[in-house]
Amino acid sequence: MEPILVIVPTYCERDNLTAITRRVRAAVPEAHVLVVDDNSPDGTGALADELASRDPRIHVLHRPGRAGLGAAYLAGFAHGLAEGFEVLVEMDADGSHRPEELPALLRAVEAGADLAIGSQWVRGGRVLHWPRRRRLLSRGGNAYVRIVLGLPVRDATAGFRAYRAATLDKLGLEEVASQGYCFQVDLTLRTVRRGLRVQEVPITFADRTAGDSKMSRAIVAEALWRVTLWGLAGLRARLRRPRT
Template sequence: MNDGIVIIPTYNEIDNIEAIIRAVFAQDVAFDVLVVDDNSPDGTAAMVRELQAEYPSLHLEVRAGKSGLGTAYVHGFKWAIKNKYEYIFEMDADFSHNPADLTRLYEACHKGADLAIGSRYVTGVNVVNWPLSRVLMSYYASSYVRAITGMTIRDATAGFICYKRKVLESINLDRIKFVGYAFQIEMKYRTYANGFNIVEVPIIFTDRTKGESKMSSAIFKEAIFGVIRLRWKKMLNRL
């Protein structure tokens, strides 16, 4: 067992899952991997089971059905805390997050960060293959989050992250109900509100080339109104 585990939530990622798992295990720093699959009908979980024979540090949790990114990560967080991992990562299955950057996030936490964020915007706009409309939406969403919450994080909706276990242990994970961008914002805001040290590590984000995006207008709306709810709860000391 290694001290870091990479949580990869999946739904219909058969085109990517084998390659991303092999890429994570090929890194110079050894990480365990936990795939949280929402009972993908395309056989994603079956592929992971085949790979478990090759990689003893590969773990699989299969949920009953598609329940959203946020709840998949919460499921993974609880599993990782129970199994005493010190460094707990979020990473997409579709190679939009470069596995080589896992080591940089890991090193940032080793050097004092409690939460290391793989940031698309801390040194400008580092996004490849996104249409301009989506880049602007994502960039200004983070500006909106900063204005409402007071956080200085440049990439508030980032999903490539390393947490120290103590951060997740400080958060009541049963109260996390958001599923998309709002989930990512809430986790950062709760970390910020609890006084932890947050560091942004610049990365280059590359949009997926295989499989389908899970982004929707409902997820974006959840984030817009969810930020206001979070700030209101903080003002009422109910966060």
């Protein structure tokens, strides 16, 4: 497999970081891990430095403050592409994405996928310990994305995914301004519209057991607003096409 970089954004994830990096290194020993820390006040960044001092395949990117998930991943992508990694992985630090399922994503990329998404809403996928409201929000949000954007993806908001470096090079990352769930939809849409291959891989999503969720109403509102705008822009573009 090509050189692999697993990007793990962190903000106040000290209680989870040691375990998640250990599990990633055990699941895919050849992979490198990049912790992108947004100056966590709980000392996550200092812990990441300590872990990196003991393992040459763990690296740390310190950012001056909390700027959002999308910005953290864009910084991680830029670092990974500059360092010559061929496969770049997104993964949460809280344990909700199981590192033990990472090899399945990598196999999908190795088999030809330009983007492999760990999906909870395809056959074989499942969610553990989510309240009914959270399930409805995720299912409903993804249904809205499919209808409004015409995306052939069941879990476009998923944050456990693997990109080929060549895929990221084609997505116009310098134009991306979205965050949170919306960031994932944005990059999925860009991948599909460029005619690249997206494959969903069933995973088990388990809610965090330590630390606080970063989900907020603002993140949901941004996703709804941006998806609606993208859908309207796509509709206008279709209406303007000359009829043959």
